[in-house]
Amino acid sequence: MTEPSTPPQVLFYEQGASWWWLLAGPAAGAAMALIQLSAGYGIQWLVPGIFFVLVTGFLWIQVKAARIHTSVELTPDHLRQGEERISIDDIVRIYPEPTGPDVAKWQSSRALGELTGVPRGRKGIGLKLTNDRGAQAWARKHQRLRTELTRLVEERIPPEPSA
Template sequence: MTTDAKTKPLFYEPGASWLWVLSGPAAGASLVLIEVWSGAPVSLVVPAIFLVMVSAFIALQVKAARIHVSVELTEDALRQGTETILLREIVRVYPEAENSPKSDKPLAKWQTARTLGELSGVPRGRHAIGLRLTGGRTAQAWAKRHRHLRDALTPLIQERVEPAGSDVTDGDDDAGAEL
């Protein structure tokens, strides 16, 4: 058995699907169909150029999304894009926020914390999950299927942090709204 064997992910989101690259051939085929239906002579040069350009552009975007917007949770770590945080650094998973960041209502303190990964905020189409980290730090994890990530992450943190039958309160309730 090797020491670098990967553990099976408890949660995984790839960030983007390679199926989107098929829009290149679809663009080329649609141009051929337009030429056929319009009665113009069929030239394969322009559809081939569209096929290559669209496929290459979308493949570049899919590759970037698979690097920067993918999420993986194992028993030891949470990876958000290119940043990996060890689960032993996570002390608490905050409950879902009452108010959306897009609303004018007060936000929970964790909703203004740093976002995990190298992105400047929660990626579009993803939802934030508040995390309390060691050293009093707070951060936002994120995922498209955020409830599935929360359901997989919370028991891992609780079984490590909370002794059986105890109520954890650290005296600093970051889950509440800022005043």
């Protein structure tokens, strides 16, 4: 008999978006029903029903896309940002957070994932990758992701001496 494989240990995870947003659909339908009621027309279920279906449908699409494209997962072996997965072995260094008004060079590097930049509400973390490549990891809880990434990289590669 083969032994079932154990899932990798997840050190950091962000889901991207919450399904709770879908409650705005019923709220929009209820608001339309209350508007009709307060206007003295009585409740005609077609308009609240349309608002319920449209708002819930559009939000379902948005939440589903956010859960795919803005989720983050870090395990001891890989970092997944949206649909892109990179090996921890490809990360050579974690750049320090930028200080002051100057823009750090790593902030112009491409963001990991299939998006064109760091998603709104997230903050970038500079990475130096193998073959002298640069990239930005990102997360809402960026400090925690930075701490975990730094720990993983320093376990493999000792930190550079400060000049």
